[in-house]
Amino acid sequence: MKKETLGQVLKQRRGAYAYTQRELARKLGVKASHVAYLENGRRRPSLSLLSRLADTLALDKQRLFLLAHPEAHWLVGKNYEPAPAKRQENAWSKFVHDRGMLARHKVTDRELKVLQKVSMLGRVSAPNQFLFILNAIRQAVEEE
DSSP states (O other), rough: OOOOOHHHHHHHHHTTTOOOOOHHHHTTSSHHHHHHHHTTTTTOHHHHHHHHHHHHOOHHHHHHHHHGGGGGGGHHHHHOOOOOOOOOHHHHHHHHOOOOHHHTTTTTHHHHHHHHHHHHHOOOOHHHHHHHHHHHHHHHHHHH
């Protein structure tokens, strides 16, 4: 089994949120080329950038730190196992990439941005739950 890298995790999570490198860079306050360097393993992020990455992409800070600094693994302990990929990551990715479902339910870009923030809460475990949330939001807005 191939060892997971920081670049792989960042690229996968960026894709799950449907961010371009430029969009992620803007959120982090860095250049798009810096995001590309991180994803390709050509740079290591500073601790403050690691923290912003974790917050922006809803990733575990300790896991990111150890991916960026594998030589520090001994500090955490021999039994440390990074948290497995969470189901909500897959739920959001499946939801946002199912263009047919998004079209059928007429999900707008604005609604996707709201649902993306909901996905960062880490409580949604299935793509169809995003539709439930969206319909609840739509209904609440109509009633106002």
